[in-house]
Amino acid sequence: MLPTIFCTGCGIGSVMNFSLRAIHDLNIDMNKTVFVSGIGCSSRVPGYIYSDGLHSLHGRAIPYATGVKLANPELKVIVFTGDGDCGAIGGNHFLHAIRRNVDITVISINNFIYGMTGGQVAPTTPLKSKTTTTPYGNIEYPIDLSMMAKVIGAPYVARWTTAHPVQCISSIKKALQKTGFSFVEVLSPCPTSYGRLNKMGTTLDMTKHFKESTINIKIYEKMLAEGKTTDKMVIGELVDIEKEDFNTKYNKFCGELK
Amino acid sequence: MIHVNTNYCKGCLLCVEYCPKKVYVKSEKLSKKGVFPPEVKFPENCIRCHLCELMCPDFAIIVEDKNDK
Numbered sequence: 001m002l003p004t005i006f007c008t009g010c011g012i013g014s015v016m017n018f019s020l021r022a023i024h025d026l027n028i029d030m031n032k033t034v035f036v037s038g039i040g041c042s043s044r045v046p047g048y049i050y051s052d053g054l055h056s057l058h059g060r061a062i063p064y065a066t067g068v069k070l071a072n073p074e075l076k077v078i079v080f081t082g083d084g085d086c087g088a089i090g091g092n093h094f095l096h097a098i099r100r101n102v103d104i105t106v107i108s109i110n111n112f113i114y115g116m117t118g119g120q121v122a123p124t125t126p127l128k129s130k131t132t133t134t135p136y137g138n139i140e141y142p143i144d145l146s147m148m149a150k151v152i153g154a155p156y157v158a159r160w161t162t163a164h165p166v167q168c169i170s171s172i173k174k175a176l177q178k179t180g181f182s183f184v185e186v187l188s189p190c191p192t193s194y195g196r197l198n199k200m201g202t203t204l205d206m207t208k209h210f211k212e213s214t215i216n217i218k219i220y221e222k223m224l225a226e227g228k229t230t231d232k233m234v235i236g237e238l239v240d241i242e243k244e245d246f247n248t249k250y251n252k253f254c255g256e257l258k
Numbered sequence: 259m260i261h262v263n264t265n266y267c268k269g270c271l272l273c274v275e276y277c278p279k280k281v282y283v284k285s286e287k288l289s290k291k292g293v294f295p296p297e298v299k300f301p302e303n304c305i306r307c308h309l310c311e312l313m314c315p316d317f318a319i320i321v322e323d324k325n326d327k
């Protein structure tokens with residue numbers, strides 16, 4: 001299967017690398033793991049993993065994953081999804097899986113654009129950014145996937161970039177061990193579409209840009225306490241709480257009905 | 259030993275950039291795949307932090323630990 005089909009320096013490969021290392025370190029049984037994805041460059045990841053997988057429809061990875069988990073709660077279910085897949089066409093599925101607190105891990109590879117289809121605007125595209133459908137710059141406010149997950153009540157939410165491999169692997173490990181909906185967003189370079197249209201250079205320049213344009217939540221919270229603010233995107237572990245997941249609630253409920 | 263699989267490498271140079279000990283340089287020779295892969299120029303400087311291995315998007319690098327056979 002290797003080399004992958006991804007472009008030179010595409011961050012999707014890095015996220016796949018981080019995820020597989022987390023899975024390896026945790027000794028997760030691949031015979032009891034299912035990888036689910038929708039459509040997009042990032043949704044091709046399960047195709048490279050020697051395990052069961054579902055390459056479903058654009059935006060529908062999360063409902064498929066929910067189905068797998070409810071039908072066979074023994075399985076560990078891991079979703080790879082693009083920012084368009086997760087936040088645009090699949091946006092409602094995302095919200096409602098969090099609301100239900102289904103025990104799945106969603107790894108969202110956010111490259112700020114629709115990579116696979118040639119670089120159209122995504123709901124995560126920053127203001128003023130150029131895409132093929134916003135050639136003069138985007139005028140729509142972007143959504144923040146991690147903040148959405150936090151607000152709806154996901155018990156584990158973390159955001160890193162491909163320039164933070166060690167931290168990202170540690171968050172993916174925590175996400176995989178969490179019972180309930182866990183969400184890890186990874187800001188990832190798409191040099192071919194987003195990078196080229198916005199003259200951001202190669203993946204080297206883009207990863208440097210990620211380091212400069214993000215701020216760790218711990219530093220951010222200190223700044224807030226001092227009354228300061230920043231435009232930088234907050235990264236780090238954003239939520240880590242315990243919350244009863246859907247399967248547990250469902251089983252209890254069935255027990256009570258008897 | 260550091261192994262670079264030039265059949266997988268796409269020449270993004272993340273390894274060259276992020277290695278804290280500057281073990282790699284960009285090769286001057288094109289690989290079979292038509293890219294300039296990294297060349298392991300100063301292997302003795304490697305501290306086996308595995309960062310290059312972690313960051314490579316193409317699974318092209320394996321860094322063996324000293325006690326690995």
Ligand SMILES: Cc1ncc(C[n+]2csc(CCOP(=O)(O)OP(=O)(O)O)c2C)c(N)n1
Nearest residue numbers: 039040041042058082083084085114115116
């Ligand atoms: C129902 C449906 N609508 C539209 C498409 C076309 N389509 C394929 S991938 C994609 C967007 C991909 O963007 P994203 O999910 O961010 O993933 P990326 O390619 O950037 O990793 C679109 C619109 C489709 N395949 N199916």
Ligand code: SF4
Nearest residue numbers: 006007010041115190
């Ligand atoms: S188009 Fe962008 S997201 Fe898709 S493989 Fe190429 S660099 Fe990656």
Ligand code: SF4
Nearest residue numbers: 267268270271273314
């Ligand atoms: S990081 Fe990997 S793909 Fe990129 S240049 Fe180095 S070996 Fe090649």
Ligand code: SF4
Nearest residue numbers: 277304305307308310
């Ligand atoms: S293991 Fe660390 S020191 Fe050694 S080549 Fe890789 S990045 Fe450099």
